[in-house]
Amino acid sequence: MPGPTASTQTPKVSVVLQAAAASLAAAGVESAQLDAQLLLAAAAGVDRAALLSGSMNLSPETLARFEAMMTRRRAREPVAYILGRREFYSLEFEVDREVLIARPHTETVVEVALEFIAGHPRARVLDIGTGSGAIAVALAANAPQVSVVATDIWPPALALAGRNAASNKVAERIDFVTADVFERLDAGPGLGKFDLVISNPPYIVDDQIALLDPEVRNFEPRVALRGGPEGLDFFRRIAACVRLHLERDGLLVLEVGAGQDGAVAAILTAAGMQPAGVIKDLDGIARVVTARP
Numbered sequence: 302m303p304g305p306t307a308s309t310q311t312p313k314v315s316v317v318l319q320a321a322a323a324s325l326a327a328a329g330v331e332s333a334q335l336d337a338q339l340l341l342a343a344a345a346g347v348d349r350a351a352l353l354s355g356s357m358n359l360s361p362e363t364l365a366r367f368e369a370m371m372t373r374r375r376a377r378e379p380v381a382y383i384l385g386r387r388e389f390y391s392l393e394f395e396v397d398r399e400v401l402i403a404r405p406h407t408e409t410v411v412e413v414a415l416e417f418i419a420g421h422p423r424a425r426v427l428d429i430g431t432g433s434g435a436i437a438v439a440l441a442a443n444a445p446q447v448s449v450v451a452t453d454i455w456p457p458a459l460a461l462a463g464r465n466a467a468s469n470k471v472a473e474r475i476d477f478v479t480a481d482v483f484e485r486l487d488a489g490p491g492l493g494k495f496d497l498v499i500s501n502p503p504y505i506v507d508d509q510i511a512l513l514d515p516e517v518r519n520f521e522p523r524v525a526l527r528g529g530p531e532g533l534d535f536f537r538r539i540a541a542c543v544r545l546h547l548e549r550d551g552l553l554v555l556e557v558g559a560g561q562d563g564a565v566a567a568i569l570t571a572a573g574m575q576p577a578g579v580i581k582d583l584d585g586i587a588r589v590v591t592a593r594p
Contacts, residue, residue, distance in 0.1 A: 312359055312364070313355075314341070314352060314353075314355055314357065314359060315355065317341065317359060317364070317367070318334070318337050318338060318341060321337035321340075321341065321367070321371055322334040322336075322337040324371065324375060325337060325371070325374060325375060328374075328375040328376075328377065329377070329515075330374065330375075330377070336374055336380050337371075338352060338353065339380055339384070340367060340370040340371060340374060340380065340383065340384075341359075341363075341367050343370065343383075343384050344363050344364075344366040344367035344370060345357065345359065345363045345367075346363075370383050377514075377515035377516050377519065377520075378516070378520055379402055379516045379520055379521075381396050381402045382396065382397060382398055382402070382520060385397065387402055387403055387433075389403040389407070389408065389435045389439060390408050390411050390435070390439040390442075390443070392438060392439060392442060392469050393468070393469075394433050394434070394435055394438070394465045394469075395433070395461060395464055395465055395468070396433050396461075397461065398520060398521070398522065399455065399457040399458050399461060399522060400432040400433040400458045400461055400462075400522065400525065401432050401433070401521050401522065401525040401526070402433075402521065403432075403433060403435035403436075405582075405583070406556075406582040406583070406584065406586070406588050407435065407436065407501055407556060408439075409556075409580060409581075409582045409583070409588045409589050410436055410499060410501060410554055410556050410588075410589055411436060411439045411440060411443075413554050413580055413589050413591065414426070414436075414440055414497060414499055414554050415440065415443055415444060417497055417552050417554070418440070418444045418447055418497065421496050421497070422444065422446045422447070423446045423447065423448075424444075424447050424448075424495075424496035424497050425447070425448050425449075425450075425493075425494075425495045425496050425497070426440060426447050426448070426449045426450070426495060426496065426497045426498075426499065427449075427450050427451075427452070427492065427495040427497070427498045427499065427546065428440075428449060428450070428451040428452070428499050428500070429452055429480075429482060429483075429498065429499070429500035429502065429539065430452065430453055430454075430482075430500055430501065430502050430503070430525070430535075431451035431452060431453050431458070431459070431462050431477070432453060432458050432462065432501075432525060433458070433461060433462055433465060434451060434461070434462030434463070434465040434466055434475070434477075435465075436499055436501060437449045437451040437462070437466070437475050438462075438465050438466050438469050438471055438475070440499075441466070441469075441471035441474045441475055442469055442470075442471050447474065448474050448475075448476075449474060449475045449476070450475075450476045450478055450492060450495070451475055451476070451477050451478070452477075452478045452479070452480035452482075452492075453477075453479070453480070454479070454480070454481045454524070455522075455524060456479055459477045459478075459479060462477055463477050478492070480492070482535065482538045482539060482542070483538075483539075483542045483543075483545075483546060492546060493546070494545075494546055494547065494548050494551075495546055495547060495548065495551060496547075496548050496550075496551045496552070497551060497552050497554065498539075498543055498546060498547055498551065498552075498553045498554070499553075499554045499555075500535070500539055500554075500555055500556070501555075501556035502528070502535035502536065502539065502555070502556075503524070503525055503526050503527050503528045503534075503535055504528040504532045504533070504535065504536070504556075504557060504558040504561060505526045505527060505528050505532055505558065506528060506529075506530065506531060506532040507527050507528070507529060507530055507532075508530075509532075510523070510526055510527065513526075528558075531564075532558055532561060533561070533564055533565070533568065536555065536557070536561075536564075536565045536568050536569075537568055539553075539555070540568050540569050540571070540572035540574060541572055543572075543574065543594075544572070544573060544574065544594045547593075547594045548594075549594060550593075551593070551594060552577065552591055552592075552593060553569070553574065553591060553592045553593070554589060554591050555589065555590045555591070555592075556588060556589055557587070557588065557589070557590050559586050559587070560587075562579045562587040562590050565590045566579070566590055566592075569590070569592045573594075574592040574593065574594065575592060575593045575594070576590065576591070576592045577591040577592050577593050578590075578591045579591075
């Protein structure tokens with residue numbers, strides 16, 4: 302799509318969007334029309350509904366901002382990174398290339414956790430590999446009596462997660478800790494026991510990363526994707542120690558990749574856990590495996 306040119310006539314929103322969507326489609330973007338709308342709305346500083354009303358003018362400054370965004374999107378950078386934000390569980394989260402972008406199917410993890418919390422309203426929760434803090438913040442925002450410890454191996458991710466907790470007004474109930482699964486990387490006391498342990502760990506098979514969409518393989522952090530030769534490394538690490546950190550009536554909730562539920566359940570069984578259920582996401586894919594000590 303060509304950049305804006307000097308003109309006394311303001312281009313119509315519909316014309317700009319049509320050209321932008323065509324250029325994104327030509328670059329291989331599947332959601333070309335929606336992405337063009339989201340980026341133009343952001344460039345104009347309005348919401349998508351106001352943009353599509355057709356009653357606004359597009360200034361040269363707006364068009365320049367839009368073209369800069371479009372250049373990034375045509376290179377297949379995810380919209381969430383371009384905008385610097387992502388909605389998850391009806392909350393807004395800051396995101397950047399230090400963290401994985403939360404997917405809609407991960408909301409299934411939150412729903413399963415909240416169902417458990419309904420019977421344990423003062424639960425102490427551990428979120429392993431919190432990334433942007435999406436799961437931890439969503440739980441704290443929807444369960445006002447829980448306390449959460451959210452861990453990650455990557456300090457920049459924890460800093461961003463802390464900002465998300467603050468912006469969603471739950472920072473006082475989430476402790477962010479630098480840790481590698483259950484191993485503390487900084488000095489201090491152990492993590493203790495929890496009523497609920499949750500994780501959306503890296504689970505992509507290492508040699509399949511090169512086959513992922515460009516948005517994922519070229520932009521999202523490899524440390525949040527690589528699950529080892531079988532995609533199961535982190536499930537084994539979690540299973541090996543989770544019983545030491547779960548209360549007797551506690552629950553483990555794990556997000557798994559498509560087709561991994563049987564293997565993950567077997568890993569948990571071998572580690573002495575009792576698989577409690579497999580829950581499908583909205584696409585009908587087995588997405589969450591639960592287990593008890």
